[in-house]
Amino acid sequence: MVLPKFEYKKAQSVAEAVALYKEQKGKAQYLAGGTDLIPLVKLGLSTPKTVIDLKGIEELKVISRRDGWLAIGANVTLFNLKNDPLVMKYFPALYGSLDATSCETLQMRGTIGGNILQDTRCLEYNQSREWRTARGFCFKMGGKECNVVKGARACFSNYCSDNAPSLITLSAQVKLAGPKGERTVKLESLYTGDGRKPFALEAGEILTQILIPMKKTKGAYEKLRVRDSIDYPLVGVAVSVTGARARVCVGGVGLAPRVYDLKNVGDAAVKEAAEKAYADARPVTNATLTPVYRKKMVGVLLKRTIKKVLQEGK
Amino acid sequence: MKTMKVTFQINDEKVTLLVKPYETLLETLRERLALTGAKEACGMGACGACTVVVNGIPLRSCLVLAPEIDGANIVTVEGLRKDGKLHPLQEAFMEKGAVQCGFCTSGMIMTAKALLDRNKRPTKKEIVRTISSNICRCTGYKKIVEAVEDASKRL
Numbered sequence: 001m002v003l004p005k006f007e008y009k010k011a012q013s014v015a016e017a018v019a020l021y022k023e024q025k026g027k028a029q030y031l032a033g034g035t036d037l038i039p040l041v042k043l044g045l046s047t048p049k050t051v052i053d054l055k056g057i058e059e060l061k062v063i064s065r066r067d068g069w070l071a072i073g074a075n076v077t078l079f080n081l082k083n084d085p086l087v088m089k090y091f092p093a094l095y096g097s098l099d100a101t102s103c104e105t106l107q108m109r110g111t112i113g114g115n116i117l118q119d120t121r122c123l124e125y126n127q128s129r130e131w132r133t134a135r136g137f138c139f140k141m142g143g144k145e146c147n148v149v150k151g152a153r154a155c156f157s158n159y160c161s162d163n164a165p166s167l168i169t170l171s172a173q174v175k176l177a178g179p180k181g182e183r184t185v186k187l188e189s190l191y192t193g194d195g196r197k198p199f200a201l202e203a204g205e206i207l208t209q210i211l212i213p214m215k216k217t218k219g220a221y222e223k224l225r226v227r228d229s230i231d232y233p234l235v236g237v238a239v240s241v242t243g244a245r246a247r248v249c250v251g252g253v254g255l256a257p258r259v260y261d262l263k264n265v266g267d268a269a270v271k272e273a274a275e276k277a278y279a280d281a282r283p284v285t286n287a288t289l290t291p292v293y294r295k296k297m298v299g300v301l302l303k304r305t306i307k308k309v310l311q312e313g314k
Numbered sequence: 315m316k317t318m319k320v321t322f323q324i325n326d327e328k329v330t331l332l333v334k335p336y337e338t339l340l341e342t343l344r345e346r347l348a349l350t351g352a353k354e355a356c357g358m359g360a361c362g363a364c365t366v367v368v369n370g371i372p373l374r375s376c377l378v379l380a381p382e383i384d385g386a387n388i389v390t391v392e393g394l395r396k397d398g399k400l401h402p403l404q405e406a407f408m409e410k411g412a413v414q415c416g417f418c419t420s421g422m423i424m425t426a427k428a429l430l431d432r433n434k435r436p437t438k439k440e441i442v443r444t445i446s447s448n449i450c451r452c453t454g455y456k457k458i459v460e461a462v463e464d465a466s467k468r469l
Contacts, residue, residue, distance in 0.1 A: 001357030008335035008381045038377045039358040053382060103447035105362060105372050105425060229446035
């Protein structure tokens, strides 16, 4: 598949990348591993005039531990992060989701920052231009309505990051740098719920670091997919338990992960959370399994993941 | 057209080329260097038929932009033969009958090579895990796993 024309620039620092973005007057896209961006550009779903490569920025490739936080550079690959001994020891939910992300080869290329900021997906959206033209452009492509839920004036695409849900259960924060300066926000506040612009990012902002409080947790990640070797999640559930409390996050269904805080992991509390997550999930016919099955699996996976955490006693 | 100059090492040879900024490494290999071992199947990074080893890491060359490889060290399936002798993986793939239609083979071998380079004696489970990055639509996985196991013993 041939790529459309664009310019390529490589930045050596965050400041240089932001300056390059400003020069391009908003018509640029940042490139990290490219496992999400390049296919989108090939399909004409992203049309950058310039691609700004962030892989030359050394400071974004570092994992460091300071002041009670684990600071993960956004360009750390999923594979390197998975093999960091601290992740396995302190954050088993994150280890589980990293291990379940796509396949090993793509884990070696894809970065944690890119995994968090991947575009939302839909069977009617991630298609060639010819396919989409024949069908009529949907809401997310700049059209007037959704092609899956007829008459709906909203987008129902799915946010398919495996690692964002597990990071949310670990109360992770993200550091952003852009033309207007730096800011740090909670990861769960990064989602807009709007398919046309899924992330609350200012133009030109770069995700530079992921910060996780250095607290030992028990945890697990469970994922529903058709092919275990590579697929995106059709439902993903992450659980992290600290002391008696548990934090659960459901991803893969809809535009943003959903968080549930449990005061304890007793049967009644787990059942209540599973019922609530089931009721909240609104899958539609835009993935490879039926919405009814995916909805049901939200509750099933939630209970299964908590059970796994309790059994393994990690 | 605006082109970019890139210099890299490929199969122990130094190459300097002018590439398009929006050209993939796969296109560079196949169309500029006539190295047609890496194949294009899905073109979207899903299948692994275009896998080559860049700086020791197996990469899907259909997702890598040519300007990104400036300064890199690339090994393709063509570069595995040393002094007229095939790589143990290539020998094992032939002997174990791990090739059916052959379209996935070079990607499979390069993915397996990167595994054996970082882990000389992988367990069967590790081989299966690594090989599952690549798709074989003839579904000949059993023989492929056997061939990688066999090759690891020959190294």
